[in-house]
Amino acid sequence: MLLTVHILAGSTFALALVNPYYTAVLCFATHLVLDAIPHWNYPVPKARNLKTFYQAFGPDLIMTISVFLALLVVFRDRWYLVIWGAFWSALPDYLTLYKKEKPFKTLLKPYYNFHDKVQFEVNKGPGIAFQGFTVVILVLILLGLAN
Numbered sequence: 147m148l149l150t151v152h153i154l155a156g157s158t159f160a161l162a163l164v165n166p167y168y169t170a171v172l173c174f175a176t177h178l179v180l181d182a183i184p185h186w187n188y189p190v191p192k193a194r195n196l197k198t199f200y201q202a203f204g205p206d207l208i209m210t211i212s213v214f215l216a217l218l219v220v221f222r223d224r225w226y227l228v229i230w231g232a233f234w235s236a237l238p239d240y241l242t243l244y245k246k247e248k249p250f251k252t253l254l255k256p257y258y259n260f261h262d263k264v265q266f267e268v269n270k271g272p273g274i275a276f277q278g279f280t281v282v283i284l285v286l287i288l289l290g291l292a293n
């Protein structure tokens with residue numbers, strides 16, 4: 147699932163729940179549930195340099211930052227919930243950046259296997275459509291939470 151959708155979901159849950167402990171657990175768990183919904187992911191490059199990183203992650207990162215900043219503006223009175231939810235919902239993918247590095251490679255191996263196993267990747271068209279539908283639901287919830 148795109149990082150943009152994860153950030154949007156995490157911030158939405160944090161704003162709805164308010165409790166920081168429930169939010170952390172729910173956002174982390176929901177990330178894995180969202181990964182299990184049919185979705186499209188851009189291919190992750192094998193080479194690790196700035197150019198290939200930007201080509202692969204750039205559009206999603208720009209959308210993620212834009213959504214994150216928009217949420218901070220709209221919910222400026224609850225900015226800390228937006229940051230808290232975004233952090234916990236992005237953490238599961240952030241951890242995968244260290245998949246091949248010691249000591250994470252060994253310590254988090256069961257987690258990495260689980261994260262890989264729950265992925266339900268489909269072709270771009272339906273994959274984007276499912277994510278779009280998820281975004282619509284999240285935005286509707288957010289509209290209910292905005293004052």
Ligand SMILES: [Zn+2]
Nearest residue numbers: 147181238239
């Ligand atoms: Zn993930």
